[in-house]
Amino acid sequence: MVNLQQLPTLTRTLENFSFVQRHLGIRDKAAAHMLAFLGYGSLDELIDQAIPVKIRQPLDLDLPAAQSEQEALQAFWAIAQKNQVYKNFIGMGYYDCVTPPVIQRNILENPGWYTAYTPYQAEIAQGRLEALLNFQTMIVELTGLEIANASLLDEGTAAAEAMAMSYGLCKKKQANTFFVSELCHPQTIEVIKTRAIPLNIKVAIADHRTFEITDDVFGVLLQYPATDGSIFDYRDFIQKAHGQQAIATVAADLLSLCLLTPPGEMGADIAVGTSQRFGVPLGYGGPHAAYFATKAEYQRQIPGRIVGVSRDSQGQPALRLALQTREQHIRRDKATSNICTAQVLLAVMAAMYGVYHGAEGLKAIAAQVQQQTQILAMGLDKLGFVVNREPIFDTIKVQTTAEQAQAIRQRAEAQGYNFRYFTDGSIGISCDETTVASNIETIWAIFSAAEVPFTQAQLVQNFVLNLPANITRTSDFLTDPVFNRYRSETELLRYIHQLQSKDLSLTTSMIPLGSCTMKLNATAEMMPVTWANFGKIHPFAPRSQTKGYQQMCDQLEHWLAEITGFAGVSLQPNAGSQGEYAGLQVIRQYHIKRGEAHRNICLIPESAHGTNPASAVMCGFKVIPIKCCNSQGDIEIEDLRAKAEKYQDNLAALMVTYPSTHGVFEVGIKDICQIIHDNGGQVYLDGANMNAMVGICRPGDFGADVCHLNLHKTFCIPHGGGGPGVGPIGVAAHLVPYLPKTELEDKADNIGFISAAPYGSASILPISWMYIAMMGAAGLTKATKVAILSANYIAKRLDDHYPVLFKGMNGCVAHECIIDLRDLRKSADVTVEDVAKRLMDYGFHAPTISWPVAGTMMIEPTESESLEELDRFCEAMIAIRNEIRQIERGEMSKEDNPVKNAPHTAESVICGEWTHPYSREVAAYPAPWLKQHKFWATVGRIDNAYGDRNLVCSCVGMEAYGEG
Template structure:
C-alpha cells in the first residue's frame, strides 16, 4: 500500500498560504518568471542567501500539533496563587471571552489610524479611558500601555520632562513598590542618565534634588497608606507624585487624584483579563490635565465628522514616534488594545454597583482571613488593607509556605518571619479556610469559619474610604444582562473593518492570517491561569515551550541566544540597544554613544536610541531607496571613536533588499560599533536568509507580524530579541524569577507568555519548507501588486533587478498637482470599496506602502488592485474636468449609509457610484459608521472620556 494514504490530511501550509499552485504559476507568468526560484534569485542578494534548509522539521497537521501542544501544557500545574504583586486571578465573563478575546472580528483589527472604519474599537477604548479617569480621579487617561512597570517608567519620563529644572536628576521610588516595577524603572532611568533612589517614603528628605516620586497604593505588602501629608509636602517642593494603584481597590479606596497624586499608573489585568503567566495585560496611565501634551501612547478623543456628527479618533496623533523620531519623549508605538477593550467591557458589564459588590466581597474575604490569622495567634501587620494581608508568623514562614504548596496554594514569603496573602475575585470562603489550614501548618482549625463570619463587620478603615461617584455615564449602567451586553459588543464589532472582511495591506505591518488553531490554547486554563511568579516546578510546560521557541527563533535568525521578555516591538528595540550598551561598557567602551540610523530605517528606531541614552546621527539614502554607503562610511569615520551602533531595517522600509548589506555591517564593525537590525520586515527573510549570518549582532522580531500573533486592534504584541554569542550575558534579567543577566525591560520575566503559543504553533505547523514557502509567496504577492499597479501609480523603489521585497511603495504625490487629490483622499475612498488603506505617507510623505502578505489569495489581490485602478480612473476624470476638483467621490469619501440614503443629494456623481463603485463591493458591502473625521477639531477640543449624553443631544 502507498504509505502516503496513511498521512494526516489536515496539513497546515495550504491553509495558511493564500495562492494555490495554479495561482502562483499565473502570477509568476505575469511577472515574467518561470519559477519561484527565479523570482527569489532576482530579489534576494545571492551574497546573503541561506544555502541549506532551516533545521525545523517538516510541516505538521493541525490535529497532531494541537494534541502535542496540549500534552506539553499539561505539565503546568495550576495552583491557587495568592502571590499578588500586581497579578491576580479573575473571572473573565464568558460573553467577553467568547465574543471579544476569541473573536477574530476583534483580534484581527489593525491600529485605528483610519478612524472611520474603527469606530467600534474606538468607543470601547473611550470606555476604557473613562473607567480609568473615574477610578483614579484624574482627568486625562490614555488608551493603555504595556504593563505596570513600563507605565511607571513612562510616568517617570513625563515627570522629568515637566519638572522644569535642569538641576533635578533624581527619581525617588518607595521601597513598598512591587519589585519588578522598581527594576524596570531603574533600567529606564539608567539608560537616560537619571538617578533612582529607593527608600522609605516616611523618612524621605525633601531637600534632595528630586523631580518625582513613585508610591504604591496599596503597598506591595497590602498596606493602605495615607499619603496626603507626603503629597502635600511634595507639591510645595515642586516634586511630581506618581501613584502605582490597584484599580479594583479604587472602587472602595480614596483615588489618587483626590489625595494629591499628579499621575496614576497600574495594570487593568484583574478587570477580567487572565494572568496568562504574566501577560498580555493593558496598563493604564492617567494624569492631570496640564500633562496631556506629554502623556505617552495613544489617547482616544471625541471629534466630529464631515456631516457634523460625533466621531471618535486617536487624538494628538502628531505625537506618534515614527513622526517625531529622535525628538520623541517615548518610543511607544503600540498599546494593549485587545486587553484594554476587555477591561473596559468588564466595567461596562458589571457597572459601578457590580464592581462595588466585587471589591466589597474581596475585601470582606481579606478581613475574614485576617480574623482567622489572629485566632491562630499570628499578628496581622497592617491595620488598613484592601485584599492583601501581611501576617507575622514568627519563625514559621518556611513551614507555612511548604504546607500551602502541599495543598496546591502559592503564598508569598516577604521575609523569614512574614507571609502575604493576596485574595481576588475568584476566592471563596472555602479558599480562605484552606489558606488558614496552611497557616496552621496543615492541621485542622480550632474554630469554624462560621464563627469568624458572625463576628465580622468588614469596612474600609476611616479616612481611606472612597466618597466620590464613578462610572456614572449611561454606557456603564445599561448593559448588565448578557443579552444586552452581547448586542452591544456585536454592534461595536460591526463598525470595525478587520481581516474577517478583507485584506489589510499595510506596509511594514504584515497583517497575515491568525489561524484559529494557533489561537485556541490562549484561553486554556493551563496557559491562562498561571501567576507569573509561580515556582518553576509548576511551570514545566511553559519552560519547555520557551526553550523550544527560543531555539526555533535562533535557528530562523542565525543568532546564538534569544530573550522573550520584550513585550512589544518598541521594547525589543530598547532592549537590543541596552544589550549593546552593556556589552560596550563591559569591554571598557562605554563612551561609545553614537547611533547611526539610515533614513530608510523603521520609524521608532530614533526614539528607541534616545531612550537607550544614545545620540542619533542620520545616514542618507540614495535615489533607489538604499543606504548611501559612502555617506555611511563618512559618518562612521567621523564618529569612529564614539560609534556604538547602526540601526538598520532589512529589507528597508522602502521595500528593498539592499545589495550592500554585508559591506554596511563591515563598515560599522571595523569602527568598533555593533549592528542592530530591526526585524519588522522579517517576513521577507525567513528561510531565505538570516541576519546573524550576514552581519547583524542583535535583531528584534515582531511576533505580531511575521509569526502570527494578531494585531488585536493595535496590541498585544511581542518583540523578543536575538543576539550573537558575545551579547548573550546581557540579555534582560528579572528581580523575582531568574532569567538573563542584564537589566529588566518588562514587568514579567517572559513578557506576554500566554500569546507565545501562537508563534510556537505557527512555526511547528509550517515546518522549514512551509516557512520558506510563506516568505516566497509574500514576495510574489507584493511583486504581483506592484506589476498590476505600475501603469497607474509609479512604484517608487525597486531592487537591483527591478523587483521589490515583500512590500512596495506607490507614489501619489503627482496627483495633488494634477487633480488636487491627496493621499488621504485615496485612503478614505478605499473604504467605500471595502478596504483598509495601505500605510499612508510613511516612510515617504504622499505615498502608500502596500504589503499583501502570503495569506491573501489571488482573487483578493485582484480585488484590491481593481479598487486601486478604479480609484485612479476616478482621479483621471477629475484631471480631465469630467468631475469637479472639490465635488468628487474621493474628496467626500467615505460615504456612510446615512449619507447615501438621505433625502437630499447635492453631489455631481450618483449615490450608486458613491457606495457601489464596483460590482464586488455590492456583494459584500462594508459601511463606514461615520463620514470623514475632522482631526483638527478633535485636537483643539480634546475630550478623552465618554461625553455626557446631552452633548450627543446637541448634534
C-alpha cells in the same frame, strides 16, 4: 480495501490539505499565473532575482517537521499539562479573576476583534475606538484624574514612563533623583532601575514614611495599596513632593479604587497600574492592559495613544486617535516616549468588564475581596500569628520565622496553594475575585497545622469593614449611561456585536498595510491561549509549577534563534518598541562591560521608523542621521562610511531595517555591517520585515549583532486592534550574557527587567509556537517566497497607474511596495488620504499612507491572501485611479467628487436629498462585488484638527459634542 499502489497519490492529495496549504492563499496554479505575468518561470527564479545572492545561503533549518493542526494541538496539550494550576495568593499586582464568558467568547476568541489593525483609519474603526473611550473614561473616573490614555504595556513599564515624563516636566535643572517607595512591587522597581540607568537618573528606594524629599528629587512613585497590603494616606507626602516641585505618581490597584480614595483626590499628578484583574487572565504575566492617567495640563506629555472625540463631515460625533498619534514620526529623537501602540484587545476586555458590572457590581466585587481578606486576617490573628496592622484591601503580610515559613510552604503546596514568601521570612497572602470561604478555611488549616477551632461563617458574624474615613472613597464613578445599560448577557452581547460591526477586520477583507503585516491568524494557533493551564499561571509562581511554559519558551527561543541565525533570544520584550529598547540596552551594556562606556553615537537612516531614534535616546545614545538618497531608497554607503569613521571612537551602534523601509533588499547590507564593525560599533537590525527573510537568509549570518522580531507580524500573533504584540530579540554569542533577566534576585551582568513579567506577554506565545510547529522549515520558507511573489504581482499590476517608487535589483521589490501618489495633488487636487478614504467605499482598509515618504502608500499583501483577493484590491485601486482621471479630464468636479467625499456612509447615501454630481450608486457601489457584500463606514470623514482643538477624551459629554 486501499490499493497500496495508490498511497503515493493519496499522500500527495493530503499534502494539498496540510496546514501550510491552508495558511498560504496562493495555490500552485495561481502562483504559475502570477509568475507568468511577472515573466518568471518559477518561484525560485523570482527569489534569485529579488534577493541579493551575497546574503543568501542554503538553509537547512533545525526545526521540527511540519505537523497537522490536530497533531500540533495534541503535542501542545501535552506541554500545557506540565503547567500546574495552583490556587494563587501571591499578589504582586497579578490576580486570578473571572472572565465573563460573554466577553471571552465574543471578544478574546472573536476574530472580528482580534484581527483588526491599529485604528489609524478611524472611519472604519469606530467600534474599538468607542470601547477604548470607555476604557479611558473608566480609568479617569476610578483614578480621580482628568485624562487617561488608551492603555500601555504593563504596570512596570507604565511606571517607568511616568518617571520619564516627570523628568521631562521637571523645571529644576539640578534634579536627577526619582524616589521609589520600597513598598512598590519588586518587578516595578526592577523596570524603573533598568530605565533610569541610561538616562543618568538616580533611583532612591526607601520608606516613604522616613524619606526626606530634597531639592534634587524630580518625582516620586508610591504603591496604593502597598505591595505588602498596607494602605497609606499619601496626602502629606504628595504635598511635600509638590513643595519641592516634584511630580507625584501613584501606582494604584484599579479594583481597590472602588472603595479607596482615588489618587487624584490625594493630589497625585499621575496614576498608573494594570487593568488585569478586570476580567483578563493571569497568563503568566501578560498580555495585560496597563493604564496611565494624569492631569489635563499634561495632555501633550502623556505617552502612548489617546482616543478623542471629534466630528465627521456631516457634523456627527466621531472618534479617532488624538494628539500624539505617531508622535515618533514627527519628533523622532525629540519624542518623549518610544511607545507607538497600546494593549487594545486587553483594554477592550477590561472596559467591557466595567460596562458589564458597572459601579455597583465593581463595588460589590471589591467589598467581597476586602471582606475575605479581613476575615482571613482575623482568623490568623486568633491562631496567634501577627498580621500587618495598617488598613488592608486584598493583601496581608504574616510574620513567621524562617522555619515556620518553610513548613507552611510545604503544607500550602501540598494543598495546591501558592503564597508569597518575603526575604525577611514573612508570608504574603492576596485574595481576589475568585477567593471563596473554603479557601480561607484551608489557609487557616495550613497555618495552624491542626484543627481550626472556628469557621469562616462564625467570623463573618462579627465582621466590620475596616477602612478609615480618610481613605474611604466618597466620590461617584462610572455614571455614564454606557456603564449602566448592559446588565444582562443579551444586552452586552448585542453591544459587543454592534461595536464589532463598525470595524473592518480580516473577517471582511485583506488589510494590506506595509511594514505591519496582517496575515492569517489561524484558529488552531489561537485555541491554546484560553486553556486554563496557560491562562491561570501566576508570573511569579515557582518554576517547578511552570515546566510547560519553560518548555514552550525554550523551544520557541531555539526556533527563533535558528531562524534568525543568532546564539540567544529573549522573549521578554512585549512590543516591538520594547524589543528596540532591549536590543539597544544590550549593546550599551556590552560596551560598558568592555570598558567603553563612552560609546554613545547611534547612526540611524533618515528613513527609519520613528521609534528607532526615540528608543536610541531612551538608551542614552546621541542620534546621527544617515542619508538615503538613491533611487532604491538605500542607505548612502559613503555617507555611512564617513560618519562611522568620523565617530569611530564613540560609535555605539547602527540601527538598520532589513529589507529596507522602502521595501527593497539592499545589496550592500553585508558591507554596511562590516563598516560598523570596523569602527567599533554594533549592528542593530530592526526585524519588522523578517517575514521577507525567513528560510532564505538570516540576519545573524550577514552581520547583524542584534535583531528584534515582531511576533505580532511575522509569526502570526494578531494585532488585536492595536495590541497586544511581542517583540523578542535575538543576539550574537558575545551579547548573550546581557539579555534581560528573568529572575528578580538575579545579580548577573544582564540589563535587568525590560518588562514587568519575566516572559513578557507569555500567554500569547503559544500562537507563534503553533505557527512554527505547523509550518515547519519548508512551509516557513514557502510563505516567505509567496509573500514576495504577491508583493511583486501587486507592484506590477499597479505600476502603470501608480508608479512604484522604489525597486531593488532587477526591478524587484521585497515583501511590500511603495506607490507614488504625489503627482495626483497637482493634477486633480487628490491626496493620498483621499484615496485611503475612497478605498473604504470599496471595502478595503488602506495601506500604510505617507510613510516613509509623504504622499505615498506602502502595500504589503502577505502570503495568506488569495489571487482573487489581490486582484480585487488591485481592481479597486485602478478604479479609483480612473475616477481621478475623470477629475483630471474635467469630467468630475475637483471639489465635489466621490474621492474627495469618501467615505460614504449608508445614511448619507440613503437619507435626505442627493446633491452631488455623481450618482448614489457610484458613491456606494463602485465595484460589482460590493453588491454581494458591502462594508459600510459608520461615520463620514473625520475632522482630526477640530478634535485636537476641542479635546474630549472620555464618554462624558460625547452626545453633546456633535452639536458644537
